[in-house]
Amino acid sequence: MPNIKSAIKRVKTSEKRRALNASQKSALRTAVKSADQAIAGTDVEAAKAALIEATKKLDKAVTKGLIHKNAASRKKSRLAKRLNALSAQG
16 A cells, blocks of 8 residues: 555545446447347347447547547447348348
């Protein structure tokens, strides 16, 4: 445990940020996974809604600095590509 006041504060703030980042990253992964499952299903409307939600979470994560913008773009692109293939099928 640090003795210097500023170091003590840094430990507290970094722990708070770590917990917040972890929860936001977890929510992001959940949204992407649910979009993935919705696209794997047959309901196109539910898949579109899930994709919109996942896209919002990905964009928000980029602005918060949780993930790199290219990683978010890649995930969005792959999800959209699979959704378009599903739409073309049915």
